[in-house]
Amino acid sequence: MVQWTDFERATIKAIFAKIDSAVVGPAALSRCLVVYPWTQRYFGKFGNLFNADAIRSNPNVIAHGKVVLDGLARAVQNLDDIKATYAELSVLHSEKLQVDPDNFKLLADCVSIVVAAQLGKDFTPEVQAAFQKFLAVAVSALGKQYY
Numbered sequence: 001m002v003q004w005t006d007f008e009r010a011t012i013k014a015i016f017a018k019i020d021s022a023v024v025g026p027a028a029l030s031r032c033l034v035v036y037p038w039t040q041r042y043f044g045k046f047g048n049l050f051n052a053d054a055i056r057s058n059p060n061v062i063a064h065g066k067v068v069l070d071g072l073a074r075a076v077q078n079l080d081d082i083k084a085t086y087a088e089l090s091v092l093h094s095e096k097l098q099v100d101p102d103n104f105k106l107l108a109d110c111v112s113i114v115v116a117a118q119l120g121k122d123f124t125p126e127v128q129a130a131f132q133k134f135l136a137v138a139v140s141a142l143g144k145q146y147y
């Protein structure tokens with residue numbers, strides 16, 4: 001089981017208390033779709049993903065970005081059992097959506113970049129270390145039901 005220090009717990013919770021999932025989520029998902037264009041293949045039914053502007057203003061991308069961030073917030077509420085919290089979500093991504101799990105890390109990195117930009121000088125190396133650890137655990141849990 002993952003061990004969290006008091007600082008890590010407090011830091012992860014403070015970040016999620018501070019950020020707006022309806023801002024960070026769409027920004028991170030659209031960044032992922034632009035920077036790693038092969039990730040677009042899973043969102044065929046989302047409509048126009050023709051260029052960066054189209055991706056950023058696509059209402060489906062905006063809505064789904066919030067869904068993803070709210071999914072991460074669920075892990076924050078269950079830091080001591082992220083694996084069980086994500087069991088169903090992992091099955092969904094592997095069996096139904098067939099998302100290559102390498103992509104989880106790419107989206108997580110985009111979340112980091114957007115959060116870093118929002119937090120500015122408060123995103124110290126220590127804060128980043130706690131946040132990256134959280135994201136790594138979430139990514140690993142999402143990949144758990146793959147075989």
Ligand code: HEM
Nearest residue numbers: 039042043064067068071072089097099103104107108142
């Ligand atoms: C940080 C990692 C991720 C989290 C926390 C996450 C979370 C979620 C959540 C909460 C849902 C909604 C599930 C439901 O409706 O019950 C979802 C759906 C979905 N996810 Fe992920 N996801 C992640 C990464 C990815 C990646 C990297 C891709 C593809 C590149 C992806 C593709 C999809 C697709 C295609 C859907 C269904 C969208 C729809 O039809 O509306 N996810 N994800």
